[in-house]
Amino acid sequence: MARAGLTTERVVRAGAELADEAGFDAVTLSALARRFDVKVASLYSHLKNSQELRTRIALLALEEMADRAAAALAGRSGRDALAALGDVYRDYAHQHPGRYAAAQLRLDPETAAASAGRRHSEMARAVLRGYDLAEPDRTHAVRLLGSVFSGYVGLELGGGFAHSAPDSAQSWTRILDSLDALLRNWPATEERSP
Amino acid sequence: MARAGLTTERVVRAGAELADEAGFDAVTLSALARRFDVKVASLYSHLKNSQELRTRIALLALEEMADRAAAALAGRSGRDALAALGDVYRDYAHQHPGRYAAAQLRLDPETAAASAGRRHSEMARAVLRGYDLAEPDRTHAVRLLGSVFSGYVGLELGGGFAHSAPDSAQSWTRILDSLDALLRNWPATEERSP
DNA sequence: ACATTTGCCTAAAGGCTATAGGCAACCTAG
DNA sequence: CTAGGTTGCCTATAGCCTTTAGGCAAATGT
Numbered sequence: 410m411a412r413a414g415l416t417t418e419r420v421v422r423a424g425a426e427l428a429d430e431a432g433f434d435a436v437t438l439s440a441l442a443r444r445f446d447v448k449v450a451s452l453y454s455h456l457k458n459s460q461e462l463r464t465r466i467a468l469l470a471l472e473e474m475a476d477r478a479a480a481a482l483a484g485r486s487g488r489d490a491l492a493a494l495g496d497v498y499r500d501y502a503h504q505h506p507g508r509y510a511a512a513q514l515r516l517d518p519e520t521a522a523a524s525a526g527r528r529h530s531e532m533a534r535a536v537l538r539g540y541d542l543a544e545p546d547r548t549h550a551v552r553l554l555g556s557v558f559s560g561y562v563g564l565e566l567g568g569g570f571a572h573s574a575p576d577s578a579q580s581w582t583r584i585l586d587s588l589d590a591l592l593r594n595w596p597a598t599e600e601r602s603p
Numbered sequence: 604m605a606r607a608g609l610t611t612e613r614v615v616r617a618g619a620e621l622a623d624e625a626g627f628d629a630v631t632l633s634a635l636a637r638r639f640d641v642k643v644a645s646l647y648s649h650l651k652n653s654q655e656l657r658t659r660i661a662l663l664a665l666e667e668m669a670d671r672a673a674a675a676l677a678g679r680s681g682r683d684a685l686a687a688l689g690d691v692y693r694d695y696a697h698q699h700p701g702r703y704a705a706a707q708l709r710l711d712p713e714t715a716a717a718s719a720g721r722r723h724s725e726m727a728r729a730v731l732r733g734y735d736l737a738e739p740d741r742t743h744a745v746r747l748l749g750s751v752f753s754g755y756v757g758l759e760l761g762g763g764f765a766h767s768a769p770d771s772a773q774s775w776t777r778i779l780d781s782l783d784a785l786l787r788n789w790p791a792t793e794e795r796s797p
Numbered sequence: 798a799c800a801t802t803t804g805c806c807t808a809a810a811g812g813c814t815a816t817a818g819g820c821a822a823c824c825t826a827g
Numbered sequence: 828c829t830a831g832g833t834t835g836c837c838t839a840t841a842g843c844c845t846t847t848a849g850g851c852a853a854a855t856g857t
Contacts, residue, residue: 411853412803412804412805412852412853412854413804413805414804415804415805437843437844437845438844438845438846439843439844439845440844447805447806448805448806448807449844449845449846450805450806450807450808450846450847450848451804451805451806453845453846453847454803454804454805455804458845458846459844459845459846513757513761515761515762518762518766521762545768545769545773545777546777548767548768548769548774549769549773549774549777549778549781550781552755552758552764552774552778553751553755553774553778553781555754555758555763556750556751556754556755556757556758556778557747557750557751557754558754559754559757559758560749560750560751560752560753560754560755560757561746561747561750561754563707563750563753563754563757564746564749564750564753567707567709568709568712568715569749570746572712573742574739574742575739575742575743579739579743580742580743580746580747583739583740583743583792584743584746584747584750586790586792587743587744587747587785587789587790589790590785590788590789590790591781591784591785594784594788595781595784596780596781596783596784598777598780606821606822606823606834606835606836607835607836608835609835609836631812631813631814632813632814632815633812633813633814634813641836641837642836642837642838643813643814643815644815644816644817644836644837644838644839645835645836645837647814647815647816648834648835648836649835652814652815653813653814653815
């Protein structure tokens with residue numbers, strides 16, 4: 410009987426494709442076995458269980474996004490860098506919704522530590538080098554950027570802005586503008602409304 | 604044989620409790636049937652299918668959050684109102700993580716239209732009455748608030764800020780400060796870095 | 798060529814969803 | 828208070844997904 414030539418790598422990659430085509434929830438070992446025309450049990454030679462498949466897709470997505478982000482940030486600073494980083498996440502989510510959904514999985518601490526997660530926060534910090542922020546505000550700002558990017562993309566993908574004016578792309582641009590303005594003019598502690 | 608006294612209402616409420624205790628993914632008709640000491644098939648008299656259960660938990664969460672938000676906004680404006688609204692979402696997510704997760708479900712358009720979703724955007728708009736924003740910037744700002752709130756809470760719940768300084772609560776406060784400052788000083792279109 | 802490893806198989810069990818059909822508990826009328 | 832109808836929960840069944848155990852054959856290397 411001819412062998413299918415499965416490897417963990419190939420299975421994970423097919424899982425990522427399936428996620429983008431049919432949604433992350435449709436990523437099952439059964440569906441993947443059908444795709445490779447193989448019996449389900451065979452996949453267990455390459456993956457511990459279905460959880461490992463999901464986790465590996467998440468790690469793949471995090472790596473891919475980090476690679477894109479690193480490329481996008483090269484040679485940019487200030488608002489350009491900010492927009493480039495935001496666009497990386499937003500574009501990736503539109504192009505690979507299933508992978509992006511995978512990347513939102515909660516990873517256990519050691520897996521997270523070994524993931525590209527660190528690279529992502531390093532890149533947000535790199536963007537902030539173009540602004541004048543000292544610790545701990547720099548960290549607060551990193552968290553703000555992460556929140557806005559993941560929040561906006563999540564709502565947009567969830568259809569939150571779908572059927573109302575103005576266009577989501579316009580809000581995105583304006584929000585990047587406003588974040589740029591905020592970072593250039595970061596409030597000192599205790600500055601509040603009168 | 605004594606009857607269990609099931610109703611759609613009670614089943615959904617139990618589902619919400621189960622979600623908070625065991626995670627939204629653990630909300631299955633099987634688990635709920637065990638909780639009521641009833642056979643699974645019996646639940647189908649009260650729910651069309653398991654999707655309806657999940658959707659109803661999401662709608663319940665959206666209502667509860669909207670009710671809390673309405674109460675929190677009464678008599679507040681400016682930064683107070685902004686922080687009150689943000690705290691509603693953040694506190695609710697900490698107190699009811701399963702329900703909050705349910706509220707992130709993508710609802711089909713008609714269900715979404717009948718949900719408390721509209722109330723939420725109305726309340727964000729109400730907060731913005733304390734700031735000087737005209738359309739379309741008001742809508743952009745509503746979307747920004749939604750993004751920051753849902754993004755921050757999502758990352759925090761996902762453990763993103765768990766094991767690093769500074770404390771997540773401090774970042775939250777500073778981020779509310781910075782949003783307040785941004786809204787008070789919303790950039791005119793085309794204002795960008797030199 | 799033979800022995801070993803490896804890849805994919807069959808078989809089987811357990812869990813969740815879903816549908817169909819039945820009986821008994823409850824409600825309502827007369 | 829009992830006859831009838833309705834409703835609530837039941838059993839039975841089937842399909843799909845995950846996971847483990849154990850077996851045969853294809854690939855590998857000596």
